[in-house]
Amino acid sequence: MDINENFESPFKLKIGFNKLLKHYEELSKGGDEFISAKANLVLKIASEYPELREGFSDVSILKEREKEIHAILQDSFSPILTKNEIKTASVPFRDLNFNCSERFKNIIRIAGDDFQLNIKNMPEDDGYIIACTVILSFCYGYNINLNRPFYYEIPDANGIMRFYKILYNADFCEIIPNKNAPKITQKDYNELLDNFENVDLWKKKFPPHSYTFNGFVVSNIFDVTDDQSISNIKSNLIGEDKRKDENFMDGFHEVFRSLFGINDLRVGFSIYNEEDGTFERVYGVGMNSFLLGDLEKADCRDSLCCWSYDRLLKEHKFFSISDVDSALKESKEQAPHITNLHKQGIKSAIFAPIANDDGVMGVIEIVSNKMQVLNSINANKLVDVMPFIVSAVERSKNEEENLIEAIIQKECTSIHPSVKWRFEKEARKYIKAEFNGEKAVFKKIDFENIYPLYGQIDIKGSSEARNKATQLDLTLQLKAVKSIFEKASEVEVLPIYEQYIYQIKNYLKDLKTNFQVDSEQHIAEFFKQDIEPVLKHLYSTDSLRPHIDSYFSSIDDKVNILYNHRKQYDDTIVMINKEMASLLDKKQLEAQAMYPHYFERFKTDGVEHNMYIGESITKEESFNPIYLYNLRLWQLQVMCEMENAYYQMQHNFPVALDVASMVLVFNQPLSISFRMDEKQFDVDGTYNARYEIVKKRVDKAYIKGTKKRITEKGKITIVYSQKQDEREYLRYIKFLQSKHYLDTDVEILELQDLQAVTGLKALRVSVLYHKNEKDKAFYTYDDLMKEIKA
Structure with a gap:
């Protein structure tokens, strides 16, 4: 298979080692005998297979020359570090890896046979333009900073998603303009700067296959799961209405599982009501509290022992329980939080206060069904994520004001700013009652000794105009149906058609001389109950079908009537x-x-x-x-x-x-x-x-x-x-x-x-x-x- 097949790019890609071999040519002339000898050995191997220096696009050569390529790349891929480093030689823009380190191979093997390795956040649609920016830098010296971090997401043996950051070393790449490559001028460059999304312009300046890429890149890959997990936690907490998002808590659990490397980890929250001295449930889809269990709220001193109470609410420090079963025996079942965890089948847990300078706002609860996997050592991972959780809770408290406004809108329609102040107290009381599961009632609000003003700009004769529009529409609809029945009588002489025509004429006469409030309803029922079933029957008659189609095309789909003048x-x-x-x-x-x-x-x-x-x-x-x-x-x-x-x-x-x-x-x-x-x-x-x-x-x-x-x-x-x-x-x-x-x-x-x-x-x-x-x-x-x- 040719590497350039089904690949539109300004590059004609070739895998080659010319630039690396030039380094060895210099080393072969050096004074160090050992290095010089090794360099000459590499050059000798390369001389026997010219395609390794000239470059090739046939992927099968990678397999045929696997041994020789491995020898040439030995210094870049040290055998001593192969089980530690995550490293590959690869072809850019095609995500083709070869000569991989043992650790990389092992990571891919553990991920499973059905795992497909893909670079995350690589913008496929912008790939052509990104390749052009590389040419601008390599060939013309225009340093366009388009560097973005690229990642692999690869599951480990426990199914936990791990994140790997990719750093590219492009020292061994050559980019050479072909004969059909237009020369890029300063004017071209200035034009391109303001047209990133205009792919046609980029293709004009950099036609397909107008440059040859010969070489390879070294991908140095690093496990950044902890950093990425922290970043994902931050991202998950940004935005509004997370409590209404069905996927929010599922995603939140997954992020914490990656951070701690525990596949059954769950996260819960409790609100701390300082005024009442209680823990309260956070309301939202998938939200749980392992402190409260099935309770909606509970007194803090009834939920914690004295030590854990002081630790969380006074010292503002986290604590862990690595073995719930052992802790239950040691406490002689006198520690309420441990007893509650045991009832829920939890084996290890971490509790951390969500606190700022004003005090504790809530508690984050991290639990697992496995003993000792959560402990005082890995609890320190929370140090890096707590600032984001605190910020999210602070924002949530600030958004309570918006919720107050929403409640006012819900209960009282849109409240004018001049009287809004009188509604806010009631709104706060309403929210408190609703979250506490009580009956929320908005009390009477009144204003005394005020002067009223009233005005209107009214449409004159609106009823008459509406009636006239109705008469015109009904007349048109009746006449259209009358015409169909007259044509039906010519095809098939049935007295019932004459009866319908007679009835329609009476309706038309009444519309002119005796239009009543209920006339519209009576005629509408006549159309629906009497006329439409007959028209469906007549539709099988070829000569009538165009007229019936024309009639129904004039009927408005939403209101099911002829709705021209009324509309x-x-x-x-x-x-x-x-x-x-x-x-x-x-x-x-x-x-x-x-x-x-x-x-x-x-x-x-x-x-x-x-x-x-x-x-x-x-x-x-x-x-x-x-x-x-x-x-x-x-x-x-x-x-x-x-x-x-x-x-x-x-x-x-x-x-x-x-x-x-x-x-x-x-x-x-x-x-x-x-x-x-x-x-x-x-x-x-x-x-x-x-x-x-x-x-x-x-x-x-x-x-x-x-x-x-x-x-x-x-x-x-x-x-x-x-x-x-x-x-x-x-x-x-x-x-x-x-x-x-x-x-x-x-x-x-x-x-x-x-x-x-x-x-x-x-x-x-x-x-x-x-x-x-x-x-x-x-x-x-x-x-x-x-x-x-x-």
């Missing part, structure tokens, strides 16, 4: 809500910077928002009514800006819908509390409930004595009940008129009484619009529509 409507609602909510969120950041307050918004057929401001929320003695008045003016201004933004982007929506904006004024302070079942704030008290009633119904209210809604497209409506509110908002309106946000057509209207609420009034005024952000002209709604359509 356009639904998509429009989603886009409106997304854009309006995004703008409101952006504006809210400005308002929070003025004075902190609670804010929440909801997406319905439009976007609603609640704001609450007051002393009990800010937790500071800084509240003044001026901040309330400022927030009211800000809200009114932002509602105008949202109206403008909406109509500037309306042409991008699939369906052209109108919106109407409303603000509700409530001038009395009230109390709110967080409703756990609804995961939102709501008002407290009977009187305060009036505010919620108005908020939910006012946008559907009529102007007193009419059938006209109080909200209207192109206008902003301000609902209130007190004369002082009217005076306040008239001042705001006048100010916004001066800034060309609002028109001059201010109306003062009375609202028809709502259930349990009377005496509401409203200010209503037209919004002034711009065609786009750069437009300096001002338009009423009607003018804007004319301009857009023009």
